[in-house]
Amino acid sequence: MDFTYTETQQMLRDTLARFLADTYDFDKRQKMLASEAGYDPGIWRALATELGILGAPFAEAHGGLDGGALENAIMMEELGKVLSIEPYLQTVVIGGGALKSVGGAQAEAHIPAIVSGEMVIAFAYAEPQGRFDLATVRTTAKADGSGYILNGHKSVV
DSSP: OOOOOOOOHHHHHHHHHHHHHHOOOHHHHHHHHSSSSOHHHHHHHHIIIISSSSTTTTTTTSSOOOOHHHHHHHHHHHHHTTTTEEEEEEEEIIHHHHHHHOHHHHHHHHHHHHHTTTOOOOOOOOOOOTTOOOOOOOOOOEEEETTEEEEOOOOOO
């Protein structure tokens, strides 16, 4: 079994590593954490537009690079090396992964927005009373016209 990266995968890794080396240091990261957004939206846009790599795990039809789980792993490894606070896991891996699995109109509408950096997804699953029992959910979603009304409390979002 050959575990060597393809040329494209190595280029993805090298490009992201160079960008993060120029972008992240401890002081910059601390300032980003203290900001209202909790990350630097400019870096997020750069990952999408200048580098064009938020689409690494998505199909070309959605504006992606036609990758998959390995491209996500490469991105996560490089982001982890600098303790990145960009919402890659929540937006691309979890949200985008769910959209890829579901497919259809939702995927067609939202994956291109993730790839372009226009969409950021919050993964809100934990509730204070749930602790170690994730099945203890009190948040509700009730249909209201063409949308829903969410009511409840999520923690660690």
